[in-house]
Amino acid sequence: MKLLVVSDSHGQTKELKELQTLYQNRVDAMFHCGDSQLLADQEELNGFLTVRGNCDHDGRFPLELLHEIDNHRIFVTHGHYYNVKMTWTNLAYKAKEVGADFVFYGHSHYLSAIMDEGTLLLNPGSIFLPRGRVERTYAIVEKDAKKIDVSFYTHEHKELFALRQQFLL
DSSP: EEEEEOOOOOOHHHHHHHHHHHHTTSEEEEEEEOOOSOOOTTTGGEEETOOOOOOOOOOOOOOOEEEEEETEEEEEEEEGGGGTTTOSHHHOOOOHHHOOOOEOOSOOOOEEEEEEEEEEEEOOOSSSOOOOSSSOEEEEEOOOSSSEEEEETTTTTTTTTGGEEEEEE
8 A cells, every 4th residue: 555645835836736747646645735825726736635624724634543454454634733833742643543554644734654552653844844854845645555655755756765664563
């Protein structure tokens, strides 16, 4: 299974179009963790499973979504209702509640990948306004029977090799 995760694009459309072109036929799903600041029917979001962030005003986006791929449950939220700027613990509790194998979120603009009791909690950073780093980022998550690989890429689609993480199952 291969997934693309992006968040906090804040009105930028060029980057989302590039991600569509590069990945829509190379991944099993593309997720946008909110604050796109676009309308739900804008073509730049075609192919993305998208949630509503605190800066999104289109009520057609769900606040959360639970999606299944290959018997894996993926929970997606922006994170502002879970206080992610202070802790990821609330998301870990939510993951247990909904039986999620993966949790994707945004809001803080800080990239991170943490394995908590068998659940991957991932923030891809921001494709437009990063915090903690200068690179504008998104993530690719790949899972096979033995491991989960997380790779972070710049908005120019260059892998940040020093940030690559592997979690053995």
